[in-house]
Amino acid sequence: MPKSLLNLTVKKYGPDYIHKKIYDGKVFIFNNSNYINNIINIVEQYFIEIFGIEIKTFLCDKDNLKFPEKEKLFLKFQNKIKLCRNISLNFLKFLNELGLSSELVFMDQSSLRYSPQKGFRPFGKLIPTPPHRDTWASNIFGQINFWFPIHDVSPNNSIYIVPKYFKKKIENNSKQWCYETFKKSINYPSAPYTKIKIKDHDKLHIKIQKGQVLCFSGHHLHGSHQNDKKRINLETRIVYKSKLNSDFKPINNDSYGKTKKKNWFKNVISNKYLD
Ligand SMILES: [Fe+2]
DSSP states (O other), X not given: OOTTEEEXXXXXXXXXXXHHHHHTTOEEEEEOOHHHHHHHHHHHHHHHHHHSSOHHHHHTXXXXXXXXXXXXXXXXXXXXXXXXXXXXXXXXXXXXHTTOOGGGEEEOOOEEEEEOSTTSOOSTTOOOOOSBOTHHHHOOTTOEEEEEESSOOOGGGSEEEOGGGTTSOOOOOTTTOOHHHHHHOSSOOSSOOOOXXXXXXXSEXXXXXXXXXXXXXXXXXXXXXXXXXXXXXXXXXEEEOSHHHHHHSOOOSSOOOSOOXXXXXXXXXXXXXXX
16 A cells, blocks of 8 residues: 555544644545445435436446436436535544544535546536646635545546645646636536646555545645546545644645635534634
8 A cells, every 4th residue: 555545444543643644645545434334325325216226227327317317317416415414414423433523623515426437428517627636726725635435446437646746836727717607607627727747656546445435635636537437426525623724734835716715614513614
């Protein structure tokens, strides 16, 4: 396993342990959380409710649905996940298992991502993203990302991280990118990105299976792999408002956006936005 990837069983580590390592660029994969399994079960049930078939049938193209119908149902499915309080509460419990306190967790909505086979059309506006830091969009440098597939995926159909750029300046279009334009447009990127060529050996290819959760700093350069298989995954981002956040969060070298998107992050219990 690469040095920067730590594979850990879910247990109470204390928020400082994880927080400090994430802010130092370490990448975690967490295993064996019943709360993550609960979330996957909820997602699978919603899929059956909306599509009338199981996810595995959809993934191997054994359904009889045409593209427009599939897209319509998928957007409905995506919206249902975003609004599901049960998913947010299970995710919060998973964070509690790691030692994070609920009152300090500010969470973004859970986003369900569909990545088609290479060369195929995506559903809706979420096209697979070129390499980017999430912090180019949020301007919140303490942001922590979580990413997990809801079925087994291969390393060349998951995401990749490029650790060598964690503390380096990268050319990107965060100065021009606008969130409001993204919300109103089709074919507009969901985040600012870079056009730099990344060598394959600099990429940390993430080997992750159903039930595991990837956790990394939103400041890491990362992107999406596509191959000849479809992929469905869940992702969310949090800000953990402990003292470490202000003292140790990554330093901005290259984000030129003007607004901090504090209203993307809400406390699940109090419903208060990040201030
Ligand atoms: Fe991202």
